[in-house]
Amino acid sequence: MISGSATPALLASARADSARGAWSEVRALLGAHTADARAHPELVTLYGEALLRTRAPREASAWLAETATMVRRSGDRAATRKAANLEGVACFESGDIGHAEERFQEAMELGRQDGDDLLLARATNNLGTIANVRGASREALALYRLAIPAYQRLGNARGMAETYHNIAISFRDLGDAAHTEESEQRALEFARQASDARLAAMAQVGLAEVRLRGGDAELAEAEARRAAQDLAAAGDLKGEADALRLAGAAATARGRFDDAAMLLARAVRLARDHGFALIEAEGRRASAELALAQGDAKRAVSLAREALAIFERLAATEVRAVRDWIATVELDRH
Secondary structure (H helix, E strand, C coil), X not given: CCCHHHHHHHHHHHHHHHHCCCHHHHHHHHHCCHHHHHCCHHHHHHHXXXXXXXXXXXXXXXXXXXXXXXXXXXXXXXXXXXXXXXXHHHHHHCCCHHHXXXXXXXXXXXXXXXXXXXXXXXXXXXXXXXXXXXCCHHHHHHHHHHHHHHHHHHCCHHXXXXXXXXXXXXXXXXXXXXXXXXXXXXXXXXXXXXXXHHHHHHHXXXXXXXXXXXXXXXXXXXXXXXXXXXXXXXXXXXXXXXXXXXXXXXXXXXXXXXXXXXXXXXXXXXXXXXXXXXXXXXXXXXXXXXXXXXXXXXXXXXXXXXXXXXXXXXXXXXXXXHHHHHHHHHHHHC
């Protein structure tokens, strides 16, 4: 048992666990000593990061919001920069896009002022993700490309993998299949350099999406299922939910409706239970398409409206497409 007077020991233990990637241990340790953690800026960020890495974005958002004033007043610039970026990630994951954007902008400005290239790259990358969700794919690409030189200077293969995966998503949304696949392949290469199985699996999900959009639903389903298993093994519930969503969409395209229903139900449940708003919306949208393929237009519209409500809250680019889809289905019903 670590007492409140032993904060240095608590900090040493949390640092050691985080250095070896044992984020569940960090979460358990600091969760048992939140009073001590709340009083120390670095412990605040370690606990916030642990909550995010163990896929608890709502809890991370609440924790970082309630400790933000203390961290800023502490004068610890490194903790202040990191806390702002972490809170942005937590808000983004749980669907509070406006607040997320404010925190990322704050983190980017602090990183610029303090010469923190890694934090600056992460915040820039995160702002690109918001731009992409809003349909500003070219703006997102510009932001991602700003992050790449910083990651290159730092030799950060993990950051390069994440950025190229994000670039691939932007190219996908622009309808550029060739550059989408090329970017996902680069993401996969950097993930392997970093020996990061989770990022490699994320890139595989991206490549599976390319296969599905190219008409090869069978290969897309197989790749997405394999990626879902790898992401589950890595403890990445968000990535697993996204992979299951894609596998379900591919199964729908193949006419394998029972499998599709099972896959999509698990994807939506994971996303809903853990606060991954965008993945939940995409899963509900895919479920609506499954219902329509099964001939149940009424259920399809109901599911699409559930997806639409989340997309609207996120101010996501999918809003217009889902509204148009609902209108078309309702017109065909009458």
